[in-house]
Amino acid sequence: MKNIKPYLLKQDTRFMELLCPAKLNLFLHVTEKRLDGYHNLISLMCLISLYDKISITFDTCETKMVCNYPGVPEDHTNLAWKAAELFLRKADIRENFEIVIEKKIPAGAGLGGGSSNAGSVLMAFNSYYGNIFSSSKLMDMGLSLGADVPFFIFQKPAIATGIGEKLEACKGIEHFYVVLIAFDFIVSTANVYKNLKLGLTKCKNIIKSSSFKEQGFNLEQHLCNDLEMVTASDYPDINAAKKALLDHDARGVLMSGSGPSVFGLFPDLYQAEKAVKSLSKNERWTLYLADLII
Incomplete structure (x- = not known):
């Protein structure tokens, strides 16, 4: 695989500024629990045009991180910081850095913001230091940080299997505008998986009867x-948001990842903008308008 560059905005001798896109799960079927505690799955993931912005200064006097989003750590526990340290260790480079994150992707929302930050930092450091590592090696490094990180280095709509690390490009996805609803609460991914009853999952029959791998993604069949059933049982806002999006002419609605964010897919920009304007009146919901990056 060739080296893939991050969504670069600006670069000079010691500075890079880049965008980190969010992701949606258009399909997510959990197949089994593994002996190591993780779960195997089949998922169709796609990037969307909702971005965090990261600024990196290289070879600084001290290592530092700043983030504008309340509650996001500004130290070595942040995935972006971990990604930078991992890269430098693997490359045997001893330098300090400064990372500034301007978050627009809501944290803990099932949209992969932290994983996107980590993947973007790995790509940025690799580009800055002359593409020391191949993209496949960067993806291996990213997997040690989190199951979703390799996807943000892959940078294409993908069918993910295993724990999410095995990626195969998925072509033929139709373009849609995305109306995203985020809430003022977060959910624990670990708890969602813990409470999942595998025998009651509903996506198994869909993937058996009509595979998007062979036939292409069909919104009506595969969404x-x-x-979702686990998270929605604890948070009524999820089903309320889905209904509201359908009432505003979304072609399909779903929760992304372990949630709690809910998205609606619209073929028409006017209808999407109209939905955002109307649903923004709910003060407990935060609305975003984006589109699928295909």
């Missing part, structure tokens, strides 16, 4: 998420 499904096994984790």
Whole structure:
């Protein structure tokens, strides 16, 4: 695989500024629990045009991180910081850095913001230091940080299997505008998986009867998420948001990842903008308008 560059905005001798896109799970079927505690799955993931912005200064006097989003760590526990340290260790480079994150992707929302930050940092450091590592090696490094990180280095709509690390490009996805609803609460991914009853998952029959791998993604057939039932049972806002999006002419609605964010897919920009304007009146919901990056 050739080296893939990050979504670069600006670069000079010691500075890079880049965008980190969010992701949606258009399909998520959990197949089994593994002996190591992780779960195997089949998922169709796609990037969307909702971005965090990261600024990196290289070879600084001290290592530092700043983030504008309340509650996001500004130290070595942040995935972006971990990614930078991992790269430098693997490359045997001893330098300090400064990372500034301007978050627009809501944290803990099932949209992969932290994983996107980590993947983007790995690509940025690799580009800055002359593409020391191949993209496949960067993806291996990313997997040690989190199951979703390799996807943000892959940078294409993908069918993910295993724990999410085995990626195969998925072509033929139709373009849609995305109306995203985020809430003022977060969910624990670990708890969602813990409470998942594998025998009751509903996406298994869909993937058996009509595979998007062979036939292409069909919105009416394939939009499904096994984790939604678990999260929605604890948070009524999820089903309320889905209904509201359908009432505003979304072609399909779903929760992304382990949630709690809910998205609606619209073929028409006017209808999407109209939905955002109307649903923004709910003060407990935060609305975003984006589109699928295909």
